[in-house]
Amino acid sequence: MKHHFSTRIAGAKRSAIRELLKLTEQPDIISFGGGLPAPETFPHEEMAEIAAELIRENYKNVLQYGLTEGSKTLRRAVCEWLRPQGIDVTIAELLVTTASQQALDLLCKAFLDPADVVFCGLPTYMGAVHAFTLFQVDKIGVPLEDDGMDLDELEARIKTAKDAGKTLKAVYVIPDFQNPSGITMSLDKRKRLLEIARREDLLIFEDNPYGHLRFAGEPIPSIYSMDDEGRVILLLTFSKTLCAGLRLAVMLAQGDLMDALVRAKQATDLCTSKLTQHIAAQYMLRYGLENHLKEIRPIYREKRDAMIAALERYMPAGVGITWTKPEGGLFVWMRLPEGIDATDMLEDAIEHKVAYVPGASSYVDGDGQNTLRLAFSLVTPEIIDKGIRRLAEVVRTTIEAKQVAAGAR
Ligand SMILES: Cc1ncc(COP(=O)(O)O)c(C=O)c1O
Numbered sequence: 001m002k003h004h005f006s007t008r009i010a011g012a013k014r015s016a017i018r019e020l021l022k023l024t025e026q027p028d029i030i031s032f033g034g035g036l037p038a039p040e041t042f043p044h045e046e047m048a049e050i051a052a053e054l055i056r057e058n059y060k061n062v063l064q065y066g067l068t069e070g071s072k073t074l075r076r077a078v079c080e081w082l083r084p085q086g087i088d089v090t091i092a093e094l095l096v097t098t099a100s101q102q103a104l105d106l107l108c109k110a111f112l113d114p115a116d117v118v119f120c121g122l123p124t125y126m127g128a129v130h131a132f133t134l135f136q137v138d139k140i141g142v143p144l145e146d147d148g149m150d151l152d153e154l155e156a157r158i159k160t161a162k163d164a165g166k167t168l169k170a171v172y173v174i175p176d177f178q179n180p181s182g183i184t185m186s187l188d189k190r191k192r193l194l195e196i197a198r199r200e201d202l203l204i205f206e207d208n209p210y211g212h213l214r215f216a217g218e219p220i221p222s223i224y225s226m227d228d229e230g231r232v233i234l235l236l237t238f239s240k241t242l243c244a245g246l247r248l249a250v251m252l253a254q255g256d257l258m259d260a261l262v263r264a265k266q267a268t269d270l271c272t273s274k275l276t277q278h279i280a281a282q283y284m285l286r287y288g289l290e291n292h293l294k295e296i297r298p299i300y301r302e303k304r305d306a307m308i309a310a311l312e313r314y315m316p317a318g319v320g321i322t323w324t325k326p327e328g329g330l331f332v333w334m335r336l337p338e339g340i341d342a343t344d345m346l347e348d349a350i351e352h353k354v355a356y357v358p359g360a361s362s363y364v365d366g367d368g369q370n371t372l373r374l375a376f377s378l379v380t381p382e383i384i385d386k387g388i389r390r391l392a393e394v395v396r397t398t399i400e401a402k403q404v405a406a407g408a409r
Contacts, residue, residue: 012134030387031355032374035179035330038303039378041296042243043283050282054275066274068266070096070250074281078236078250081289086225087234093252095261098272100209100237100249102265104128107205107233108135109264110257112169117161118205120172121149123333123362123371125179128172128207138166139364148185149173151192158200170203171196175223176211177329180362180373184327190223197231203257204232210329212241212293215301217327230254233261238280240330241293246276300330306381307332307374310388316396323374330377333359335370337399342372345398354390 054062069075075091082089097103104127112118114136120128122141132139140161142154154171161168171193175185185193197204206223224234230253237249253261265271283289308325311332315321323334336342343358359371374391376384 008134008136011136012130029350029353029355030379030383030390032376032379032384032387032391033355033357034378035373035375036378037240037244037330038296038299041299043287043292046283046287047243047279050279050286051275054278054282058278062275062278064274066271066277068095068262068271070094070272071274071277071281074248074277074284075250077281077284081284085219086221087252089252093254093258095251095253095258095265096272096277097249097251097265098269099239099244099247100207100235101127101131102268102272103235103237103249103251104131104205104207105134106251106261106264106268107170108132108137109268110260111203112137113167116167116169118170118172119154119157119168119202120364121174121178121181122365123180123359123368124172124364125174125207126362129362129364132172141364141367144178144181144183146183148175148178148183148189149193151189151196154193155196158196168200168202170205172205172207173223174207174210176208176214176220177326177331179210179329180331180357180359181333182324182326182329182331183333184220187220190220191226194223194226194232198229202231205235206232207235209235209237209240212236213297213300213330214328215297215304224252230257233257241289242280242283246280248272248276248280297328300328300377302381303376303379303384304332306384307376307388310385311392313385314389314392316392316399319399321395330375332374332376334372334374336372336395337402338370339402340395340398341369343369345394348398349391349394352390352394354387354394356391 072091074096075094078094079089079091108131112135115138117138117140118132119140119142122143129139140157142157143150158168173185175190177184204223208222222234224232234252235249238246251261311323320337323332343360346358349355357373359368359373362368
């Protein structure tokens with residue numbers, strides 16, 4: 001049989017993070033790998049009740065096909081939730097998707113042709129890189145600073161790409177507690193990014209799964225709420241705010257952009273599961289998503305604190321190891337001394353029964369070998385302490401081996 005694969009799929013690699021997730025199934029490994037939300041935050045009793053009631057009493061509706069745009073009850077509930085946050089929209093601006101990963105796929109289908117340019121962070125979310133790669137998009141990385149994307153660099157890279165005759169389409173940003181770095185984009189940068197996008201006629205894909213998991217500091221307005229031209233598309237998933245297994249997100253977009261996304265979704269899955277949409281909607285109406293978020297934020301803060309304290313306690317000092325201290329989200333980002341390869345080190349780490357995500361896969365320019373992502377979300381503070389102690393040991397021996405090898409040369 002000859003190979004029938006598309007050129008598109010030939011270029012797409014299996015997700016290293018998905019492969020890593022398999023490790024979390026081994027009970028003796030402490031995994032800081034997959035960015036899974038903490039199961040203790042799932043309101044499972046309430047959901048069990050809602051689901052049973054919906055299926056028994058409303059099965060003709062909730063077990064049926066639904067609108068491509070999504071359930072009106074859910075979209076109305078989301079509008080009510082967003083309004084006090086300064087995002088005042090009607091349901092016409094909302095498209096329910098089968099979580100944000102589908103939203104990324106729809107962005108590609110609706111707006112990106114092969115070789116079109118999307119600018120993204122160095123590092124950025126691997127799942128977005130996979131989607132862009134599948135659609136043969138030209139991904140141009142822009143370094144991150146402590147307050148978000150380096151916009152001078154963005155402007156420089158826009159110029160170079162334009163001079164090379166490329167078609168520039170969009171900037172992809174994760175403004176709050178970015179995956180993988182935990183970095184948040186400042187208000188000034190959000191405003192300036194919007195100005196650059198206006199001047200260069202670019203779309204902004206604002207992907208924000210973690211903004212509602214802020215457990216310290218003050219919220220910063222979304223770029224979407226500052227846009228008066230309809231060039232920003234905002235992705236808000238329920239995966240981290242409610243439950244990942246619902247596979248639900250909303251996309252906010254205006255006018256023609258929304259129309260294109262709806263057409264793309266019609267060809268993708270007709271509609272998102274009506275059952276999970278109604279479960280989420282009923283949960284929001286009965287219990288309030290904001291009340292739920294108030295309860296779960298301290299859980300993540302405690303885990304973040306445990307991770308930062310353990311890093312400070314165990315990591316070798318004075319050798320140039322740094323890490324971020326995010327004010328929300330699920331991730332701490334660690335930079336090892338130059339020359340240490342976190343991908344190579346992973347084998348050793350797994351032998352020591354601890355896992356993380358090597359950072360290189362989050363860099364579209366092949367850089368980032370000495371970086372890694374630590375998710376503090378899934379394990380308890382006690383286990384975090386134990387896992388970081390193991391990791392510190394691995395880091396220490398890796399650095400020492402490197403020094404010995406350098407001395408022997
Ligand atoms: C930045 C970002 N976007 C999108 C997703 C996809 O999430 P989901 O498909 O569960 O909504 C994730 C998941 O980790 C993410 O970190």
